[in-house]
Amino acid sequence: MIIGQDEAVGRFVAAWSSRTPHHAWLLAGPKGVGKARFAEAAALRVLAEAAGPVPEGAGLEVSPEHRIAHLFEAGSHPDYRRLERGMNKAGTGLARNISVAQVRELSHLFAVTPSLSDWRVIVIDSADDLEVSAANALLKMLEEPPVKTLFFLVTHAPGRLLPTIRSRCRRLDFAPLSEGDVARVLETALPKADGQERARLASLSGGSAGRAVAIAEHDLTPLAETARLLMRDGDPTNGKRAALAKSLSLKAAADRYAIFLSMLPGLVAQEARGAEGARRAALLAAYAEARRTAQLAPRLSSDPASTIYVLTGHLAAAARHG
The missing domain is CATH 1.20.272 (Zinc Finger, Delta Prime; domain 3)
Structure with missing residues (x-):
């Protein structure tokens, strides 16, 4: 469930229901408000519907028992890729950026037909982390997108992205969460915390459930x-x-x-x-x-x-x- 972002969810669901959605989506908003969770949920729903059986309901929910959900859980869906910062060369922490090599790896995916349906999904979390050459390589893909491929670009600072990347994406804005919505997220994220502690964390969160979790940790x-x-x-x-x-x-x-x-x-x-x-x-x-x-x-x-x-x-x- 994507808590507190009903407008963004509704806009995407309406576009996907038409079966002619925009090929690239820019998910913009503060850190910790559900952008990455939305991207994963949307990717799963798209690929589950495309491969069948069609999940019940009209939102983004997919039963964990769905065969595509099992592949997502195992990280082995052949038509899905998630790009994020990997380990640095020393193996001591995360690299500073998403590299151009990571983006170019997508060309191998596009060189073959999709395996389980006719759709593919790419999530980049976050596009803010793309090094310059990686951003340019991605731009070429967005300019000539593969057929029936969706890109979800998570961004916390859309103004820092290449204008040419922004212009080729449809933007979905994610607003800060209410304190009540943050507290609801914390019920799952921090199940051992009592209601008073969750409320205290929500008041410090600034509308970011991710920040509330980090404050607790x-x-x-x-x-x-x-x-x-x-x-x-x-x-x-x-x-x-x-x-x-x-x-x-x-x-x-x-x-x-x-x-x-x-x-x-x-x-x-x-x-x-x-x-x-x-x-x-x-x-x-x-x-x-x-x-x-x-x-x-x-x-x-x-x-x-x-x-x-x-x-x-x-x-x-x-x-x-x-």
Whole structure:
């Protein structure tokens, strides 16, 4: 089930039902709102309908007992490909990009007829990760698409893609989820969490179920509370700021640092909604700085400790107007 994205699901289902859908779909929206899950569900539904028997219902659902669902579960469907970052050459982590070699591998798929039906599906998660030569290789495929082949391009930042790629895709926008929808996703993603914890995570998620899961996995709710206290009580001795900076600057804390930065703008925005006058102005300034830092700091490889220390100074400044 794709929670909270009924409009996107409905638009695709209507297009697929015509049996003349656009060959390439750009799935655009924030991280963690269901774009990749939609792409997989749509791919499974398309290939299950094409191969038969046709699944019940008019949406994207396919019974896990369907023969095509079994192939998907095993990762062995011959007419489906998913492109994502692989391991780096050292085998120590993910590569920085999806390589041109990965894209060119698709030519082998297109060189033969489909195996189980007359349709094929390609999912690229995410198109933002394509290296330049890979993006150009994909563009050639989109310009002259193979017959009865669907491309689903997941993107968190569509403006950074080649304009020529965007122009050859039909765009589906995925909006941030409501807190209620995030909590519903967490019922499955975090079954051991109680309702109160899921609600707390949803309030910190900024509409991203993926971020809520990451916040839970990296135990960031205590740090969120520290950030709230900075905005309300300040930090006369700078002790809270220093401790927060230290906890997020360790070499093993790179993921926690990135997730904390992505969480912070929403946290500041929540505080600003209930503020007035000079305090509200200070919080809005802190929000702008938090948002700018969240966008730039991970890409600039800036020092985490100094980044957090400076950023939380903007939070503590708001307390002076409390």
